[in-house]
Amino acid sequence: xxxxxxxxxxxxxxxxxxxxxxxxxxxxxxxxxxxxxxxxxxxxxxxxxxxxxxxxxxxxxxxxxxxxxxxxxxxxxxxxxxxxxxxxxxxxxxxxxxxxxxxxxxxxxxxxxxxxxxxxxxxxxxxxxxxxxxxxxxx
Numbered sequence: 429x430x431x432x433x434x435x436x437x438x439x440x441x442x443x444x445x446x447x448x449x450x451x452x453x454x455x456x457x458x459x460x461x462x463x464x465x466x467x468x469x470x471x472x473x474x475x476x477x478x479x480x481x482x483x484x485x486x487x488x489x490x491x492x493x494x495x496x497x498x499x500x501x502x503x504x505x506x507x508x509x510x511x512x513x514x515x516x517x518x519x520x521x522x523x524x525x526x527x528x529x530x531x532x533x534x535x536x537x538x539x540x541x542x543x544x545x546x547x548x549x550x551x552x553x554x555x556x557x558x559x560x561x562x563x564x565x566x567x
Contacts, residue, residue: 482517483537485528513540 486506498504508514513525514537526537 479518483526483528484515484517486512486514 486508488504488506490504513527515522516524516526516537516539523543524539525541525543526539529536529538
């Protein structure tokens, strides 16, 4: 690798500046070899990271006219039956299906299937999966 150093000198009496550029080689020490701590060691730092999971129970399409008429008490019918599993998304990618259950007066999900990479939309189409509602442009 070479480094360029500029030196400015005033030429007396002329009032002009001359710029000299000198190039010299710079040697950097070799980076030390990183010991392979194996997959476990490299993932330990990630194990306590919290990640948001979204649960999608269904979707619906409405005309803007209908959307503007919505108010308290309005009902939107979704595209899924109550017996259909819900979809779980991790950062916009579908990774599992589940059934809705109640645990201590709170909604919860019971995992039904963890999707393999080959069955997720991004693996099949090569395009990112559609993001659940409310997750657009949040990265």
